[in-house]
Amino acid sequence: MSKHSGDVRIEDPTMPAGGWGSVGEVTHILFDQRVALKDSALLLKQNKPDGYACVSCAWAKPANPHPFEFCESGAKATAWETTSKAIGADFFARHTVTELATWDDHRLEDQGRLTVPMRYDPGTDTYRELSWDAAFAEIGAALRGMDREQVVFYSSGRASLETSYMYALLARMYGNNNLPDSSNMCHESTSVGLQKTIGVAVGTVVLEDFEQTDCIFFFGQNVGVNSPRMLHQLQAVRKRDVPIITFNPLRERGLVSFTNPQSPAEMLTGHETAISTQYHQVKPGGDTAAIMGLCKAIFDLDDAALASGRQRVLDTAFIQEHTEGFADFEAAVRACEWADIERESGLWRPDLESAAGVYCKSSAVMAVYGMGLTQHRNGVQNVAMVVNLLLLRGNIGKAGAGVCPVRGHSNVQGQRTVGITEKPELAPLDKLKELYGFEPPRKQGMNTVEACEGILARKVQAFIGLGGNFVRAVPERGLMEAAWRELPLTVQISTKLNRNHLVHGKASYILPCLGRIEIDRQAGGAQDVTVEDSTACMHGSRGMAEPAAPTLLSEPAIVAGIAKATLDPNPRVDWDRWVGDYGTVREAIEATYPEIFHDFNARMWTPGGFRKPVAAAHRVWKTEGGMARFTVPESLQGNPDLRGGPATLRLFTVRSDGQFNTTIYSHDDRFRGVYGSRMVLFMARADMASYALAQGDVVALRCAAQDGVERRVDGLTVVPYDVPQGCIAGYFPELNPLIPLWHHAKESKVPAAKAIDVILERAGSAS
Known part of the structure; x- marks a missing residue:
């Protein structure tokens, strides 16, 4: 299916991340930027131990790189910088x-x-x-x-x-x-949240941990767009039959399937590696509630193990030796009602229990996350909740386990x-x-x-x-x-x-x-x-x-x-x-x-780089109390200070495969089937029906905040998409005018771009 609306063309996105689509994109931008053949060969030196570090994302650079240790996004960044224009x-x-x-x-x-x-x-x-x-x-x-x-x-x-x-x-x-x-503007919530809970401001995972993990939990990070080279690690993990459990509002192509453009066999056969073994489309801002549900299910499994005389699910030895605050956290989890968890997360109890069951059967679990966790009013709390989840089974400070925030810029x-x-x-x-x-x-x-x-x-x-x-x-x-x-x-x-x-x-x-x-x-x-x-x-x-x-x-x-x-x-x-x-x-x-x-x-030229000391990776906790800290969430609500009435929708901003941060390489987003414009609004079909909207209709959004400031974006073309009902998505930075400056993460002050309550109006409607 394909449809035009003005300058916008909408297609059904079916291709995996990577594959011929990626090769085509790289070829196109090298030609478009008039990059000479000799300069395009620079890509062979990208992220190599004797070459240059990519000017795009900050994903790790291996000691033994692939022959082509660059991704589509990195190639675009190189072409953008080495252009002859x-x-x-x-x-x-x-x-x-x-x-x-x-x-x-x-x-x-x-x-x-x-x-x-x-x-x-x-x-x-x-x-x-x-x-x-x-x-x-x-x-x-x-x-x-x-x-x-x-x-x-x-x-x-x-x-x-x-x-x-x-x-x-x-x-x-x-x-x-x-x-x-x-x-x-992105990971300050990480720096604050990790520092207060495990005593370091950075993640504890290194590339080698991907080779030893037996389960990955993925939260709010679009790997196919923001850090595509990580797909090599994820594909290798999946080939070992390691489960990857994803929590993300949109079903992003890079977290669904991947065809490795560096594999001739995969390119010739079209073979796709399924990345996520479970995919939970959490409501934007519902991450604390979702993780609370995981923890509640883990406590239930531990109770059952105790009652039957089986081995405990909780790592009680680790908790006793290395943590503080466990009793308060346990009490909060047990007191939390499933009805509240389901309402705020947008997920059902059986699905969260299924994910928790996989977690409890795994001995080395990594938690990977991006700005989908940090750019919220409760962004610091979201990060602390990830730590809570990992601490329950001692999944910090051992091989194959740990916390892995994925930074953006290089x-x-x-x-x-x-x-x-x-x-x-x-x-x-x-x-x-x-x-x-x-x-x-x-x-x-x-x-x-x-x-x-x-x-x-x-x-x-x-x-x-x-x-x-x-x-x-x-x-x-x-x-x-x-x-x-x-x-x-x-x-x-x-x-x-x-x-x-x-x-x-x-x-x-x-x-x-x-x-x-x-x-x-x-x-x-x-x-x-x-x-x-x-x-x-x-x-x-x-x-x-x-x-x-x-x-x-x-x-x-x-x-x-x-x-x-x-x-x-x-x-x-x-x-x-x-x-x-x-x-x-x-x-x-x-x-x-x-x-x-x-x-x-x-x-400085050590293959794979030399690492700065990360004490928590060795179970040394440089916190105020000298222990890793369980923390009790203040609220399950994802948008506690900007909650509109029943007429509001929850907007979250995303990036396309045609951009890196504020750099726009093209107006196309092949992963979402949008071509020719970035002024689009992704909506669930049920919400489109309730607003009597059809694909291609043009609407406006205004922020639901009632503080005397008019915040409005006009001219958005409606695109049906698999979005949680009651939620909508649009592109950063085009929709930034809708974000109040005061709508930021508590403690870290990261703008809360992943949950903005807005009111939708038809084109030409009065505000």
Whole structure:
């Protein structure tokens, strides 16, 4: 079945993840971006021990990689960066900012690589080229005259460990801890939830655990789109007949079946590996309730084992020796009613009992999860509930078991490791004082939500963006874009043109940088950098493509240029030496974090990476009480503070296979059968019937919050889809305008994009 609605074409999606569809997508984007044959060969070096780390996702890089250790998403990211398309000052002379603001996100980035530094000229409404020296001097002069606590130093997850260390030092020497990053928008709930329950802010699983696990529980992570290389591990697990039990609102193709494009036999025969052995379409926001149901069923099985004299289901020895808070948690689980669990999770008791039965028969269980757990009002609680589930049978700190949060951007975890944090207690401030002879600021900095609040209050004076597309990624778009234009200064360090350059401050600069895949030639020769993957392993990365233009500077050089123009000279910080030889930056990182980075330069090319210490993986609990902590959930409700009436639907945002974060490679989503537009709304057929809607009808959504702010998105084409009844889905970032800034995770302040109560209106309806 196929149907057109304006520019939208809808087809029934039947293909597996991978397969010929993936090969076709890679071929298309290499051709579209005019990537030369010699540059397309770079893919053979992607995620290899002597090559470059993918600039897309942060999935682990094996010591013994596949011949083609890249996925469709990674190939798209490489093509996007190594494109032969380029834009210089002449492009901006032809197009005003007002005109460019009418272009969609894909068209903007598709113009190619930025090549020269530019400053916005309000008289002509265009960006004009200026020299690097002039750009640094003007930015430095502006920053020196500002309130040091009202300048924000934001970073996306792509900058290297070396750049991130320098950037964090720049911010603290300037005088603040305002270092929000993209982690604030995705996995900060993980950092908070894991830290308080098991004493580490990262997962405990490494790649080798996939070879030893006998069961995987999967929560809220679309592997086929966000981290396709993990499908190799999942396929290997399934070939060992290991069960994978999935909890996710949508039946995502990558969690249903996979054809390995690197297997000639599978490609020729069309063989598909079934990934999930059980698939439970949990209601968005219902994860705490679902896990509560699993735990309740586990207690029932343990009761039955006790009554019959069989071996206990609970690992009582582990619980007694390694945990605290068990009695309170047990009491809460036993008191919880199945009717409440079923209502809030959207799942039936027998299905949860079936999943719990598999869990209890398994001796080494991994829990894998993504932003489907973290981007909720109770996101931190969701993470803690995953820990509760694992602790019941001692599934942390043993081979084949543990918690595995799947990070998004390629070094977002690593940035936090080397100091990108707004929390002064997480930064080695005393060590920085000792090394560099200045008094680091001790005041709490702004995270992403707080930076937005400061911008809305007209208190933030400058925003420096190390990568990313901040105004497109954050909630509250209507208010944020208006306030953004009142900022005295905005600076964007970028590779491609995006919305953040067009929604700009009164003084605005674009500083184009080298990409990670490009050869970075400095005074000391070609330089290498390092990144950290999702499993806390550090890897070297070597640029291999010729730069898009000779006018580009590296990210470290740009950070150093801003620092030298802004800060008073410090004899202990030789920015030029660091830029000339990144090995000296790694020496500085080692001096600052000796436990993690000892022998950094010698170990950076270790096949498979070297891992930072993760105490919980060895059953050492660096919590307040020195034990792993069971915690009692505050509520089963997934959306406790934004609950509309009976006329509301629960919206959750998703990504397509044609995007990575805010980068839109195309308007197509072959896994969901949508072509030509991203302005679509996925609805259950039962809900379509209740609203008297047909496929192709156009509707609007408005947020159900009653706080005096109008939040609305028009022009959404209805697409029937297998979505839990009462719930709808649409694309990030197109539907971000519906998210109130205050609708964020408790404790972590991650925007709650996975559960937004909205009201649906037909096109043209009055609000």
